[in-house]
Amino acid sequence: MDHLIDETQQYLMNTYTRQPLVIHKGRGTRVYDPDGKEYLDFVGGVAVNNLGHCHPSVTVAFQKQAQRLVHVSNLYYTEPQVKLAQLLVEHSFADKVFFCNSGTEAIEAAIKLVRKHSHDTHGPDRHEIITMERSFHGRTLAAVTATAQPKYHEGFEPLVPGFRYVPYNDLKAVAKAVTDRTAAVLVEPVQGEGGVRIPDDDYLPGLRKLCDEKGLLLILDEVQTGIGRTGKMFCYEHYGIEPDVMALAKGLGSGLPIGALLAKDHVAKAFTPGTHAATFGGNPLACAAAIATLEVLLEEGFVLDNCRRMGAYFVERLKGLQLRHSSIVSVRGMGLMVGMELTIDGKPIVQDCLEAGILINCTMDRVLRFVPPLIILKEDIDLLIDRLDAILKKRTG
């Protein structure tokens, strides 16, 4: 096991800070190291394994597809691709879908689509996109420019022109930033990497209204919040509004790499043959996994129901912990996207949890982030709470 860690350092570029754990196998809410030691997984592949590890319906779907056809490119038609697009359209605001391979690619495609749409309708001067401080939209040059966090920009300048940053959850700031060059507003319904920040109830409806009044497009980055994470298939459903454009990825393929850009017809028509493409985009294997994922979520309503119930229970238990530990600043959650902000560094807590057999994640240095599979049980949450209680006691005396 140690040799894998050494060899990773030898052969892979040093872009990740990894936990000292080799994962060999996963089932449901548990993963296992090569010696068979079990870990309870509250990271879920960073909000990807929404149905848990190796869900049988998904596994069978892509095993079958792997035996039939894996890839042919978009020079031809394939059934899984159109079937997945139809499912997404029938269960969302969108009329049309474009497939790619990741969240950052879906954002990149959204930026290109919005620019092209604005260019076609208003000419080249109206191309600016307003994005939010502490956002996270991915790592390609345009997506990282949209990501309004200096730490992700350093050393990569010059960035892509055409972005303006405003504070999150501040409608007035957005209204003030709009000019005759503004084409769109890009926002996460709940900020994920930014520390599980949930905006006020009137924020998204307010953005929708502002966009309508000023003739701007509203782009939602639901890469993390989508596919059931917040207790609805898409987070915007909580707010009674619809975006014009939406990016999906993470949970969509249950771990198979797939991203999707969704849009209303009047926007989508800006993409014409040759304007955008992805060789692997919408390949049959990834689409088969995504179809199976959506079918489980749509047909087995108990997964979304479980997400809502366990999310509420989890937040209640964490708030109980907060009463006993002054090191806990706040507890925030929507469905099973849950954050707990601390006064102390989160890294050692993540380490202690690992030693106690639980995987958790920390973002923004002091926010513990929990994005477990949506099939998590009450006992799993109880176990985490017990361990966290002991760990916080030890760490803060």
Ligand SMILES: *Cc1c(COP(=O)(O)O)cnc(C)c1O
């Ligand atoms: C993870 C994430 C991305 C980037 O997705 P990748 O698949 O890592 O490229 C973009 N936006 C949000 C909100 C995310 O959480």
